[in-house]
Amino acid sequence: MAHPHGVRRRVHVGDLQPGDHACLLFESDEERASILRDFVLAGLDAEDKILYLSGAEDPPGPGALWDECRLTSVPGGPAGRVEIVRLAEFLTGCGQLEPAALMRRLRNAAERSREEGYRALRVAGDLCAALHDGHGATGALGVARLLRYEALLAEEFSSGGALAVCQYDIRHCEPAALDAFASAHARSVEADPLVRTAGLVVVRTYRPQGLRIEGVVEAAVHRQLRDALRSVAAVRGDVRLEMSRVEFLDLGGLRLLMTFARARAARHATVELGGLPPHLRQVITLVGWDRTPGLRLGDAHAC
Structure with a gap:
């Protein structure tokens, strides 16, 4: 970028x-x-x-x-x-x-x-x-x-x-x-990463407010991803999760994002999933999670 x-x-x-x-x-x-x-x-x-x-x-x-x-x-x-x-x-x-x-x-x-x-x-x-x-x-x-x-x-x-x-x-x-x-x-x-493992990096961003997620999200890193999401839970206004460098996101990781979006909706704010790879956008749409309160699908990742 x-x-x-x-x-x-x-x-x-x-x-x-x-x-x-x-x-x-x-x-x-x-x-x-x-x-x-x-x-x-x-x-x-x-x-x-x-x-x-x-x-x-x-x-x-x-x-x-x-x-x-x-x-x-x-x-x-x-x-x-x-x-x-x-x-x-x-x-x-x-x-x-x-x-x-x-x-x-x-x-x-x-x-x-x-x-x-x-x-x-x-x-x-x-x-x-x-x-x-x-x-x-x-x-x-x-x-x-x-x-x-x-x-x-x-x-x-x-x-x-x-x-x-x-x-x-x-x-x-x-x-x-x-x-x-x-x-x-x-x-x-x-800023230094909030999460840095062999397969996953999560970095706090400020312009716009949110996180940049890179790599592979699987069961072994769900706790770290949950903690990273909590670090921006108190942000006023909308939050953007930049996901153009996500290689794999399992269903458990997707559920964490949906839970986070619902929590944002309760605060009258949204979470935008930006730069979504096409296959992730397709999965979210197929299961109907694109209608999750507080969730907004942003620009797609250019192949």
Whole structure:
């Protein structure tokens, strides 16, 4: 599936490796917090140090970032593992980013993390604060300076001593700027899978709200699929289950989807089965499950 803003390859955020330079285009605080949480957890597991670029005038401390990621129970907490840096420190008096100054700061942080014994430095942050002029509009000069920073970052991090996820809020960036930023990254990131077995992957999606289901659904994974469906049960409004990569779905799995649809109907919402392979659409129609309350069959999967 092509990314809506042209990023060439999508990767689970927990699968990033030193040397990777990826972007996250998000449009909800929930989406950003979820993926940031996965990014931080992967860093803890890999013995990385984490640097967060804060766009706030008064950035939160490491403990507040831990709270935002819902990692308050992680042993050791943020002590020594997280550094918060104000993006405003690298803006001119006119609010324009100074790419070289920011890169020097990140280079020094990466060198220091290696001296402290960490595997690599992980960098994340919402960069939209570096884009806008005094009237809140996205200025061409701001875009050009930020693209310069992205180019420097990709070159610097290619050595493998660090990795970065550059975050851009779709709500606060113009489409042309988003396309430019997406093109500056070889990868985009998404949340780590809710389910990842030898045959099945289920990933939380946010645009639209729902799940992407890939692979084989059989009795051995019914519990995992049920848990994944429960994770989006509280979503307000309609939910979409993207199913174009489903290779096999047994009757037990279909019943789980019908039960989920009825529960959505009770909340005055629907669940759309998108990208259904023709054989699954045919089965659902033949047994009459296409008339299930709360269920909507979306676009068919193109063969």
